[in-house]
Amino acid sequence: MPYTTLISATTLNENLNNPKWIIIDARFSLANNDSGSYAYRHGHIPTARYAHLNDDLSTTITDLTGRHPLPDLTTLAKKLGAWGLCNDSQVVVYDDASGAFAARLWWLLRRVGHDNVAVLDGGIQHWQKHGYELTTQLPSVQATTFRIYSQPDLCLSATQVQNHLAQKTIKLLDARTPERYRGENEPIDPIAGHIPGALNRAFQLNIDFTGLFLPTESLRSQFKSLIGNTPAEHVVHYCGSGVTACHNLLAMESSGLLGSKLYAGSWSEWIRDKNRGIARG
Helix, strand or coil: CCCCCEECHHHHHHCCCCCCEEEEECCCCCCCCCHHHHHHHCCECCCCEECCCCCCCCCCCCCCCCCCCCCCHHHHHHHHHHCCCCCCCEEEEECCCCCCCHHHHHHHHHHCCCCCEEEECCHHHHHHHCCCCCECCCCCCCCCCCCCCCCHHHEECHHHHHHHHHHCCCEEEECCCHHHHHCCCCCCCCCCCECCCCEECCHHHHECCCCCECCHHHHHHHHHHHHCCCCHHHEEEECCCCCCHHHHHHHHHHCCCCCCEEECCHHHHHCCCCCCCCECC
16 A cells, blocks of 8 residues: 555554665755754664755755745656655655655655655654664665656646636645744745735644644644635645645645645745735734
8 A cells, every 4th residue: 555645653664674665864954954964864764865955855046936946857856766766666755843844855756746655744753752763874775767757737836826816716825834924024035924815824733742743634624624615626835935835735635635736936936026916914
């Protein structure tokens, strides 16, 4: 049975020696871009490869893009092959931030047509709580050829977001904290506020006090109360730079609300064009 949204530490441990399973460590910190790779070198789940948000899961920032532009898919495919991924691999991604960064790679793999990918629920903390081992040994990787089956409909451009909002054909959800959404506090981007018409759903609300995702029924009811009668496939997620928005997308998918989309450029791209509207409050 393939895992396509979340996976427990217990299940991962039971399959640790399965050659078809590929584990990827996606730890990262916006405050210190090297902290994730440092943490990886000093202890990771056995056989895990390391994926860096800026270097592997994003491309070069330009004057028109947000802070984490999506990587070129051909380049990404080469990296996936270098990490040993085959098109029939079961991939498990983890971090130490309740899935905030792991969800980015989860979504990227879906973008290239690879659905057998799950985020480790509770991350490396829950792995360690179970007493499962960490290692500093780098994995022995057999490079492969990873083939892309592009799924362009999974994401929207800024223009598409504008058009759909004007036509009232999407429900836009902002995954940032309420104070950033309202424009009261903006620690990263030069302009505060949110995209007009967007609703706020801080991604942290998907997690319980132990660091695990909320039960399926709770997530489903919370998102349903927010989106109302809007079909899941007409929901579009964004955040500051298109990373934590994937967490809300993952939460919806795991609760059975299937087919929502990502505005990958997000707020940091949106504000690059002065003609795009800004709302506060």
